[in-house]
Amino acid sequence: AQTVTQSQPEMSVQEAETVTLSCTYDTSESDYYLFWYKQPPSRQMILVIRQEAYKQQNATENRFSVNFQKAAKSFSLKISDSQLGDAAMYFCALDGANSKLTFGKGITLSVRP
Amino acid sequence: DGGITQSPKYLFRKEGQNVTLSCEQNLNHDAMYWYRQDPGQGLRLIYYSQIVNDFQKGDIAEGYSVSREKKESFPLTVTSAQKNPTAFYLCASRRTLTGGNYGYTFGSGTRLTVV
Numbered sequence: 001a002q003t004v005t006q007s008q009p010e011m012s013v014q015e016a017e018t019v020t021l022s023c024t025y026d027t028s029e030s031d032y033y034l035f036w037y038k039q040p041p042s043r044q045m046i047l048v049i050r051q052e053a054y055k056q057q058n059a060t061e062n063r064f065s066v067n068f069q070k071a072a073k074s075f076s077l078k079i080s081d082s083q084l085g086d087a088a089m090y091f092c093a094l095d096g097a098n099s100k101l102t103f104g105k106g107i108t109l110s111v112r113p
Numbered sequence: 114d115g116g117i118t119q120s121p122k123y124l125f126r127k128e129g130q131n132v133t134l135s136c137e138q139n140l141n142h143d144a145m146y147w148y149r150q151d152p153g154q155g156l157r158l159i160y161y162s163q164i165v166n167d168f169q170k171g172d173i174a175e176g177y178s179v180s181r182e183k184k185e186s187f188p189l190t191v192t193s194a195q196k197n198p199t200a201f202y203l204c205a206s207r208r209t210l211t212g213g214n215y216g217y218t219f220g221s222g223t224r225l226t227v228v
Binding site for chain 1: 155157163203216
């Protein structure tokens with residue numbers, strides 16, 4: 001079985017500052033994908049960033065980057081230059097060979113103006 | 114534009130009724146999924162289907178049923194056996210080509226409330 005753990009239910013960041021959202025996971029597979037999804041108040045799930053486990057290089061997408069530590073099974077999301085529109089719930093998710101996307105419980109990020 | 118359409122956006126169910134949530138995609142994706150979202154629980158997998166006419170139970174399948182008669186459609190029925198159906202339901206799809214996983218596409222969800 002695969003599990004995803006997001007231990008922080010809420011975080012807050014000042015606009016223009018940097019924030020890091022934590023995620024740990026567990027899987028017995030060697031080949032898998034990790035994702036961060038954003039869910040704004042509209043509740044539409046939006047893919048923020050993806051990471052292939054066999055790639056050592058950390059993924060980046062504009063202001064969003066990850067710190068992928070495969071041995072530690074850690075996959076944190078860093079948001080730089082935080083904007084008001086970044087306020088949302090963020091979910092970490094793991095997709096293994098069985099093609100069942102497993103989610104963490106999510107973290108609510110608020111951005112202070 | 115390609116995407117996933119879920120309907121209705123809001124649905125009210127009386128005790129003892131079966132209701133069906135619709136999910137249609139025009140992305141030509143092979144795999145489709147149903148998730149349930151409750152506050153503080155994240156998203157939990159109900160059922161998924163990798164190909165037409167085949168589907169598997171997820172982690173919380175009890176009280177739910179699905180069908181996959183067409184590639185584009187994956188309706189979810191919430192039966193009277195589901196004891197606590199009030200939740201937000203999300204449908205998703207994924208292309209299953211070899212060589213990469215580019216994430217799942219989600220619909221906009223259905224909010225089901227028992228009255």
